Amino acid sequence: MGLMVACELGLAGVDVLVIERLTSIDPTMKAGYVNLATAQAFQRRGMLPRLRERHDAAVERMRKFLASKGIGNAAGGGPVGAHFGGIVVDTGLVDFTGPMFAHAGPAAGVILVSQQEIEALLNERAADLGVTVLRGAEVAGFAAEGDGVTVTLGDGRTVRGEWLVGADGGRSVVRKLAGFEFPGVDPEVTARQFVVDMIGHEKLRAGWNRTDGGVYLHGPYPGRVVTVEFDGPPEDREAPITPAELEATIRKVAGVDVEVTAIHSATRFTDHTRQATTYRLGRVLLAGDAAHVHSPLGGQGQNLGIGDAVNLGWKLAAVVQGTAPEDLLDTYTAERHPAGKWVLDWTRAQVAAMRTDARSQALRTVLTDLISTPDGATYVLAKLSGVLHRYESGNHDLVGAPAPDIELADGTRVADHCADGRALLLDLADNATVRDAADGWATRVRVLSIKPAHQVAWSAILVRPDGYVAWAADENPDMSALSVALRQWFGEPALRDSSPSEV
Known part of the structure; x- marks a missing residue:
């Protein structure tokens, strides 16, 4: 997911170079599904309409295929869709009105987008942001020093940056050269x-x-x-x-x-499943399959990589620009490693449930019964959609969770105000004290004071650039907790932002 990391850095004004071994997009079919968390990540950057175009075209192709098989509708227990080890989730059983999906917004339902189409969209975005992509080049070696990393390319050229992100796949050269531990389970199928x-x-x-x-x-x-x-x-x-x-x-x-x-x-x-024990060693970081490998069952690989990229991008940009301390990068492993572990566990469990021996058949029967209930179907789809994933919680139930995509009084939604890549302090109750609290972070935190279109439980929400909630309040905002969250994620107030640097 190097392109996604690069686009997040480019959006923040960081000078970034992508070293890409391939000269064009690999046509080999890989991932064909994006979950809700991924669709929302693209929505926050203004790319949901282009994502939806690809989804709609894929749905039409799917309908034609199903018609050729004499099947009229794939929804509600049809042969395609979200599944656990081939046990298809009947979407007709899913409670989409519950709190897990209540504020999903227009990104919900944008599902069928291939990895090649995602890469094409990110190539366009990288070009728009002025990100340099060096194609037909590969990393042959690198030297990480105290103030930067010098990378040697296969043709002998060298390039230098402050940081190196290895997003070079499951057989990552960067991971191997850097010496990351990569334990796991050997393959059996x-x-x-x-x-x-x-x-x-x-x-x-x-x-x-x-x-x-x-x-x-x-x-x-x-x-x-x-x-x-x-x-x-x-x-x-x-x-x-x-x-x-x-x-x-x-x-x-x-x-x-x-x-x-x-x-x-x-x-x-x-x-086979493997995961790096840490995603950072000094000035070298890992993202996507370079940090974790697993079977594609359940369609989580692309989504996991996008999650890594949006979590890392804004944090690395803040460190490069000097607006946050370097230890902010320690939260990258702390937050994303558990997400990777969950995906590895679920892919292992799916293989176990797919086996054809008597014990596995018994397990599959139990799982099928559970997934065929409204609670079971809702839970599995919510997990696969990414809406249940959350980071370390705080003094409010919303902290650490994906931000609700609330409809606002002017007809916009929360995600519509995240396109610039800054954090967003959302004042939903016209509270000047809340607004004033972010004065020292004006270049890093956008303040929006607006009423919600419909009644909600929250009066104010601080949304990180990756769309996760850093602080929230109901009726009586805890201003000391807001101050702590602002410093924790966005550095000290009134710091002078440095000029763009290189990665």
């Missing part, structure tokens, strides 16, 4: 995701299917198949994937003979 032209696909059932040979997913687009086999990891994960291999895995898992006539995208993946 072989899975493949591919998009192909094939003869005989009519016999493949749409959606998630579990058989004696494994598990497979067909759709939600023509030619897209995922197979999972439980008899060990691949002998050579990097070997070229052939039509014969894909025909064999479909035959084994689905019991259907097909002829693959063209491969448009194909990749292998396993269930």
Whole structure:
């Protein structure tokens, strides 16, 4: 998620260079789903309309595929959608009126956006922000010193910055060279995701299917198949994937003979899970798959990386510009490591529930019963959506949670006022004392005094640049707690912001 980190830094006025090994976007199908937390991150930067365009186009493709299978509607227990180990969540059971989703805002429902489309959007944004992307280059080595990092590229050139962020994937060169510990669990399954032209696909059932040979997913687009086999990891994960291999895995898992006539995208993946013990060593930081690897089951990889990026971006920018102390970066690992651990645990649990032995079948039956209840469906969808994730709480229930996207009296929403990347102090009760408290942070905290369009429980909310609540109040604001939160997250008041520096 290097591009997202770079865009957050560029938005803050930091001079940033992205070193990208590939010369163009990798067309291999990977993630195809964004959760609510990711959609809201894009909404806060003014990119939700472009995200929605991609989602709407994907929905139309999905509808055509389902129609070809004689299925009229994917919603409410259909073959595609949020799932836990292939147990699809019936959205008709989900309580969207409850507190978990009550203030989700217009980002809710923007789901079907591929990783390639996300990267294309971020490339456009990087160009708009003046972020330099050096394509066709890769890191060969680096030297981290007290005041910066010198990076040596594969062609012998060197570049220098104050900080280095390794967002270079699961086999991260930066992580290995820096010496980050990366413990985890070795793989036990072989899975493949591919998009192909094939003869005989009519016999493949749409959606998630579990058989004696494994598990497979067909759709939600023509030619897209995922197979999972439980008899060990691949002998050579990097070997070229052939039509014969894909025909064999479909035959084994689905019991259907097909002829693959063209491969448009194909990749292998396993269930190995690893996580760096810290996301920072000195002037080197990790984000995305460089910090954690896991199977893509449940569609959390891209979303986890975006969460890393928006958490790190504003903090690193503040440290570079001298408006916050360096120890602010310690909160990056403290906040994001638990989020990564949760994703790793859920992917491991999904593999356990997908196995075909008698014990796993019994576990799956119990889980299916639970997920088929309104409470179970609501909880699983809320977890996968990211709305239940929160950082360390404070003196108010809202602290550490994603900020509610309240509709305001002028027709705007809270997210509409976050596009500049600054924190937002929202005064909902016309309280001059609250507004005046942020005077010393004027360049870092935007103050907005406005009534909510509808009655809410809160009178004031301090929203961090990544959209999480740093302080909140109901009727009687605790001004001392607000002062502590302002200093904790945005440094001392009335500091003179330094000129943009390099990363």
